Amino acid sequence: MKKTWIFTIISVLLLGVLSACSGGGEKSSSSSNANTVKIGYFPNLTHIATIVGLEQGYFQEEFGDDITIETKTVSNGGLFMEAMTTKSIDVGTVGPGPLLNFYVKNPTFRLISGAVNGGAVLVASEGGGVSELADLDGKKVAIPVIGSTQDVMLRKALQEVNLKTTNNGGTVELFAAAPADTATLFVQNSVDAAATQEPWGNILESQANGKLILDWDEFAWGKDSTNTVVAASDEFLKNKELAAAYLQAHKKAVEFIQQNPEEAQDLVIKHIKDLTGKEINKDETAAAFQRLEVTTEVNEQVIQEMADISKEAGYIDSNDIDGLIDLSLLQ
Known part of the structure; x- marks a missing residue:
């Protein structure tokens, strides 16, 4: 019993750090x-890619000294898209799920580049009785937010074992929770599994005795699973010079990460410490980095399937996303 309480206290303290890193609101x-x-x-x-672009000064270099860069951090894709709708964000990185959900309702945003593939896993809690995907029948699964990219990825995975979520007449219950809170849910046996992005998947394994069910190259579309993309407002894209400059900086950041993975991870750790005053674990960051692929490429078929799944889930009325993807400036 004493050991359990010690572990819980340590977990809560750790989560205090990680919650700050996840940006519990907006900054x-x-x-x-x-x-x-x-x-x-x-x-x-x-x-x-965005963090490295900022830390290395690539965006400022490409924009020139006459342009001021304003940054805004958010904790989930819905908040990102709301900020873009209200013109608080011009361009940046977000999951494709929230982007396409907002696009169907208000087609004034574009997907202009890839950023990260993979980077998401399915992890089971120690006491949940889940050892394979089919065991999720009748279980509760944590996701970052309803309609998130990880939500859509989970629904794709469930199709493989003929399971559906409860809101679609199935037996798998979704539980929306901030990724930084999921380890506590595991310790409390409040959820049976989690579909989450990194580094939270690695943290669930190392800090909450989680069991990996689907690794990043097996979950949903595997290595083609689009986790993060570059989104821009139509208004920002009117200035093609600035838009091209952003993408040039983004490509520089992607190439730097591909060629200097350890240095790139150090930049992420530094950046988050500068934002929050807290330092994330270097070993956990390195382990999580092995579960993603930094890229500018976009698999358009995967994005369309995400829209199909979002419509089936009732998140959007239409799966028509023609015009969403515009890679002309990138190419």
């Missing part, structure tokens, strides 16, 4: 004018 700078580019992202590993 932004506060200038806005015609010469400002507002870049949005999540302060976590799957947004490594």
Whole structure:
């Protein structure tokens, strides 16, 4: 019993650090004018391209000294898209799930590049009785937020074993929870599994006795699973020079990460410490980094299947996303 309480206390303390890293709400700078580019992202590993681009000065280098960069961090894709809708974000990285959900309702945003594939896993809690995907029948699974990319990926995986979620007449219950809170849910036996992005999947294994059910190259579309993309508003894209400059900086960041993975991870750790005052674990970051692929490529078929699944789930009325993907500037 004593050991359990010690573990719980340690976990809570750790989660205090990680919750801060995940950006429990929003954080932004506060200038806005015609010469400002507002870049949005999540302060976590799957947004490594944006973080490296900022840390290495690639965005400022490509924009030039006349442009002021304003940054805004959010904790989930819904908040990102709301900020883009209200013009608090011009361009940045977000999951394709929230992006296409908002696009169907308000087609004034574009997917202009890939950023990260993979980076998400399915992990079972120690006492949940789940040892394979089919065991999720009648179980409760944590996801970051309803309609998130990990939500859609889980639904794709469930199709393989003829399971559905409860809101679609099935038996698998979804439980929305911030990734940083999932380890506590595991310790409390409040959920049986979690579909989550990195580094939270690795943390569930190392800190909460979680069992990996589907690794990043097996979950949903495997290595083609699009986790993070670059999204931009139509208004921002009117300035093709700025948009091209952003993408050039993004490509520089991707190439740097591919060629210097350890240094890139150090930049993520530094960036999050600068934002929050807390330092994430280097070994956990390195382990989580092995579960993703940084890329500018986009698998358009996967994005369309995500839209199909979102419609089936009732998140959107239409799966028509023609016009969402525009890779012309990237190419």
